[in-house]
Amino acid sequence: MSASTIAGFVGAGLVGLGLYALIVNTEPLKKLLAFNVIGNGVFLVFGIVARRGAVGAFPFDPVPQAMVITGIVVAFAASAFAVALMLRLAEESGSVSFDPEGGMGVDQGDEDA
Amino acid sequence: MILFEALDLGLAALVLGVATWTIAARRVFGAVVGYVAYGLLLAIVWVRLYAPDVALTEAAIGGGVTGVLLISASTRLGRLPAVDAPPGAALKFGAAVISALVASVLAAAVIYLPDPAPSLAPEADAHLSATGLGNAVTAVLIAYRSFDTMLEKVVLVLAVAGVWSVAPDRFWGGAPAPLGRAVPDAALVFLARILAPVGAVIGVQMFWVGADEPGGAFQGGAILAAMWMLVMMARLTDPPRISSRWLRLGLIAGPAVFLLLGLAGPVMAGSFFAFPEGFAKPVILFIEAFMVLSIAVTLPLLVLGPPNGEAGR
Amino acid sequence: MTAADATTQGGALLVFAILLPAAGILASLALGGRAAERVALGSAPIALVIALAVLVEVWRAGRPVVYVIAGLSPPLGIALRADGISTVFLLTSALIVPAAGLFARAGFATPPGAEDSRKAFAFWIMLQAISAALAIIFVSGDLFNLYVALELLTFAAVPLACVEGRAETFAAALRYLLFALFGSIFYLLGAALLYGAFGTLDIALLAERMRPLPAVTAAAALMTAGLLAKTALFPLHLWLPPAHANAPAPASAVLSGLVVKGSFFLTVRLWFYVLPALPAFGFDALLGALGSGAVVFGSVLALRQPRLKLLIAYSTIAQIGYLFLIFPLGSGLHAWTSDGWNGGLMQVLAHAFAKAAMFLAAGLLYESLGHDRIAKFSGAARVMPLTFLTLGLGGLSLMGLPPSGGFAAKWLLLRASVASGQWLWAIVVLLGGLLAAGYVYRILAPALSSDPVALKAPPRRAGEAIALTLALVAVALGFAPDSFFQLLNIGRPPLATAGLP
Numbered sequence: 001m002s003a004s005t006i007a008g009f010v011g012a013g014l015v016g017l018g019l020y021a022l023i024v025n026t027e028p029l030k031k032l033l034a035f036n037v038i039g040n041g042v043f044l045v046f047g048i049v050a051r052r053g054a055v056g057a058f059p060f061d062p063v064p065q066a067m068v069i070t071g072i073v074v075a076f077a078a079s080a081f082a083v084a085l086m087l088r089l090a091e092e093s094g095s096v097s098f099d100p101e102g103g104m105g106v107d108q109g110d111e112d113a
Numbered sequence: 114m115i116l117f118e119a120l121d122l123g124l125a126a127l128v129l130g131v132a133t134w135t136i137a138a139r140r141v142f143g144a145v146v147g148y149v150a151y152g153l154l155l156a157i158v159w160v161r162l163y164a165p166d167v168a169l170t171e172a173a174i175g176g177g178v179t180g181v182l183l184i185s186a187s188t189r190l191g192r193l194p195a196v197d198a199p200p201g202a203a204l205k206f207g208a209a210v211i212s213a214l215v216a217s218v219l220a221a222a223v224i225y226l227p228d229p230a231p232s233l234a235p236e237a238d239a240h241l242s243a244t245g246l247g248n249a250v251t252a253v254l255i256a257y258r259s260f261d262t263m264l265e266k267v268v269l270v271l272a273v274a275g276v277w278s279v280a281p282d283r284f285w286g287g288a289p290a291p292l293g294r295a296v297p298d299a300a301l302v303f304l305a306r307i308l309a310p311v312g313a314v315i316g317v318q319m320f321w322v323g324a325d326e327p328g329g330a331f332q333g334g335a336i337l338a339a340m341w342m343l344v345m346m347a348r349l350t351d352p353p354r355i356s357s358r359w360l361r362l363g364l365i366a367g368p369a370v371f372l373l374l375g376l377a378g379p380v381m382a383g384s385f386f387a388f389p390e391g392f393a394k395p396v397i398l399f400i401e402a403f404m405v406l407s408i409a410v411t412l413p414l415l416v417l418g419p420p421n422g423e424a425g426r
Numbered sequence: 427m428t429a430a431d432a433t434t435q436g437g438a439l440l441v442f443a444i445l446l447p448a449a450g451i452l453a454s455l456a457l458g459g460r461a462a463e464r465v466a467l468g469s470a471p472i473a474l475v476i477a478l479a480v481l482v483e484v485w486r487a488g489r490p491v492v493y494v495i496a497g498l499s500p501p502l503g504i505a506l507r508a509d510g511i512s513t514v515f516l517l518t519s520a521l522i523v524p525a526a527g528l529f530a531r532a533g534f535a536t537p538p539g540a541e542d543s544r545k546a547f548a549f550w551i552m553l554q555a556i557s558a559a560l561a562i563i564f565v566s567g568d569l570f571n572l573y574v575a576l577e578l579l580t581f582a583a584v585p586l587a588c589v590e591g592r593a594e595t596f597a598a599a600l601r602y603l604l605f606a607l608f609g610s611i612f613y614l615l616g617a618a619l620l621y622g623a624f625g626t627l628d629i630a631l632l633a634e635r636m637r638p639l640p641a642v643t644a645a646a647a648l649m650t651a652g653l654l655a656k657t658a659l660f661p662l663h664l665w666l667p668p669a670h671a672n673a674p675a676p677a678s679a680v681l682s683g684l685v686v687k688g689s690f691f692l693t694v695r696l697w698f699y700v701l702p703a704l705p706a707f708g709f710d711a712l713l714g715a716l717g718s719g720a721v722v723f724g725s726v727l728a729l730r731q732p733r734l735k736l737l738i739a740y741s742t743i744a745q746i747g748y749l750f751l752i753f754p755l756g757s758g759l760h761a762w763t764s765d766g767w768n769g770g771l772m773q774v775l776a777h778a779f780a781k782a783a784m785f786l787a788a789g790l791l792y793e794s795l796g797h798d799r800i801a802k803f804s805g806a807a808r809v810m811p812l813t814f815l816t817l818g819l820g821g822l823s824l825m826g827l828p829p830s831g832g833f834a835a836k837w838l839l840l841r842a843s844v845a846s847g848q849w850l851w852a853i854v855v856l857l858g859g860l861l862a863a864g865y866v867y868r869i870l871a872p873a874l875s876s877d878p879v880a881l882k883a884p885p886r887r888a889g890e891a892i893a894l895t896l897a898l899v900a901v902a903l904g905f906a907p908d909s910f911f912q913l914l915n916i917g918r919p920p921l922a923t924a925g926l927p
Contacts, residue, residue, distance in 0.1 A: 035608065053232030073331060
């Protein structure tokens with residue numbers, strides 16, 4: 001088993017673990033961590049694709065590696081934005097829950113009627 | 114090589130183990146610390162996959178900067194009570210089934226990828242001399258798929274705008290809350306004073322060298338970003354006000370220069386985002402320099418978050 | 427579309443279509459909220475001209491317009507390709523975005539004396555970002571480029587959904603963000619597998635090299651699952667009602683009218699352009715089934731909503747279900763697939779305009795009445811006739827009654843399902859129309875009574891005009907000539923075997 005096959009299994013495992021955590025965890029910060037774990041799994045799949053693209057004198061295929069670098073940066077930006085939302089939600093409602101006061105559209109209709 | 118195989122298997126087990134711990138940890142802070150450790154392990158995996166540029170990026174951004182972000186988030190959120198009901202057994206079972214299914218499908222897909230694998234490495238190498246670069250990954254990022262990279266920089270800038278936009282109205286225009294404690298540890302201050310200038314030089318060096326060897330704008334920019342964050346944590350400087358004109362210019366400098374030079378492509382070389390023959394490398398380095406500036410400004414701003422506390426302009 | 431695509435005449439327009447709003451984002455960020463409004467509204471006419479120019483060029487040439495970036499062809503480089511559906515969607519975006527922008531001037535202008543305000547900064551930048559992201563989605567020919575576009579779209583749509591700054595909006599936005607991120611990462615995973623299998627992510631090259639492999643089936647499933655989450659197809663629809671209902675009216679108009687259509691467009695690209703040489707394993711029937719579920723489920727829930735904005739949001743979930751009938755009805759080499767294709771796309775366009783119009787009208791109602799509780803609309807139609815006319819015309823399209831784009835779409839879908847013997851879809855279309863009639867009646871009936879009603883403020887004439895115009899476009903689509911459908915078919919791949927018996 002070459003390094004890239006092992007890494008491929010690790011990638012698959014990370015995606016599975018992350019998906020489980022994403023569905024099961026209720027705290028948004030833990031969901032964010034789970035999303036990051038899935039992301040790393042996806043990048044590893046790109047990584048093994050890059051390594052398998054070794055041809056002749058070239059030890060890797062640079063295109064998937066460039067895509068991973070882009071992906072890592074974008075994933076970080078997503079995490080930062082998610083954190084900002086969570087912190088703001090915590091300030092506004094005192095806790096971080098997806099359903100403050102039962103969520104699916106709090107009754108706003110009677111404000112000024 | 115048996116030794117390497119054992120090493121790889123051990124590394125794989127470690128990565129999966131730490132990931133499991135990250136997910137299973139009860140307290141969010143523990144999970145986040147696990148995540149940082151696992152990020153660093155991943156960087157080693159990338160080295161084993163012959164991807165030094167990715168390893169640098171993962172260590173700097175995936176492990177380092179994301180770690181700072183998540184740790185500061187978990188500190189502030191960790192004190193809050195958990196509100197939602199814990200998941201029931203049915204949900205856990207269903208989630209386990211779906212996750213196992215996805216993981217196995219993915220593993221099967223990976224094993225049965227075609228052999229020999231299709232690769233763009235030879236073609237990438239063939240065009241390398243036209244760009245004057247030695248690092249194929251940098252060439253892909255800035256020359257072959259420059260459109261992608263430019264748009265990705267716009268995405269980063271947009272993320273900063275998004276982070277700022279969740280601020281309360283009354284704080285708009287002010288500065289984000291400072292990182293770290295009000296009275297920083299003397300050791301931290303000392304470290305910042307010594308390390309920051311050195312780190313800045315290393316960051317610039319990493320960007321410069323990235324044209325021909327592992328490194329580049331993202332990695333160099335991440336190191337500069339880390340140095341700025343270090344200096345802010347040591348309270349040697351304050352977070353900037355978001356209304357600052359210089360800050361905003363620094364943010365957009367990278368994508369703006371990239372976009373403008375891309376638009377000038379037809380004049381320079383016959384097509385948008387093309388580089389002139391024989392003069393490509395200086396243009397590429399010029400663009401990358403501004404990208405480094407923007408990344409160094411963007412990453413800390415994303416970690417600092419929205420303005421918080423200072424009222425008005 | 428062949429792999430040896432070279433830049434065609436007018437290709438540069440595609441680059442401008444993307445770079446104009448992208449430059450606008452950067453300029454707006456540097457200059458602040460007041461300038462951002464001017465940049466956003468000022469660049470809108472130019473974007474419209476570009477979209478029209480692209481449409482003229484594609485129609486004139488009868489084939490897609492192509493631009494190869496940096497002169498470096500795929501697989502190493504990136505190509506932009508605008509075919510018939512790209513141009514029509516580009517034009518739709520170029521019409522709805524400025525309409526929402528003009529509507530929003532009242533609520534999101536920078537206060538006098540200030541150079542910058544949070545709401546103005548956020549709204550005008552995010553609006554341009556949506557414009558840019560959609561432009562890339564409609565014309566890019568590279569799957570990784572499209573991933574970057576999807577992320578751009580998410581980072582623009584989520585702040586727009588929570589621009590009001592209340593606790594419920596943040597909760598809704600956070601849920602939206604997590605679903606959207608799940609969607610993008612699974613899309614990216616599929617793209618990784620496709621690259622591993624074929625060594626390229628260019629859509630035309632992938633179509634050429636496509637053959638059945640485990641990696642391809644896995645990629646198709648993963649990417650589709652991700653895109654379905656972003657399109658809020660039942661059962662992954664949970665995030666949409668609170669996000670769209672809690673956003674301000676012009677934001678909801680863009681979110682329901684355009685943003686969810688972006689990921690749907692990509693699903694169509696994936697299934698009809700990249701994957702058609704693949705045996706389908708019944709995926710298309712599955713998509714049709716989920717769509718049917720969405721139609722029934724969304725319509726029933728819409729019937730039960732006490733608030734107008736939530737009703738309209740659930741109606742979006744139902745109408746999105748119709749879109750997915752394009753998969754069982756539009757694929758394969760049969761006599762009816764043209765009808766299925768045309769019907770599905772017409773439904774996208776009609777819904778975009780009708781829904782945008784209805785959300786703007788709901789916004790006007792909220793401003794004038796101070797609430798959006800349907801039960802308390804009694805008599806409102808007498809004092810706000812234009813607003814209710816807009817709701818009525820939009821509802822006409824949603825119900826699928828003539829004359830309207832919605833009717834044209836449903837007629838085509840019905841014809842296709844009858845001709846193909848897939849009677850189930852016909853039943854779904856008819857049932858959905860009936861349910862839609864139910865909730866449209868719910869909105870209009872109390873308003874048409876002659877009870878007295880107190881207005882907080884008279885409705886804004888400009889706002890009413892904009893909303894009504896959008897609704898009239900939805901109706902006008904019902905009169906689309908044959909040449910319109912010919913345009914929709916330019917560049918459509920001839921080989922589409924998914925669903926062959």
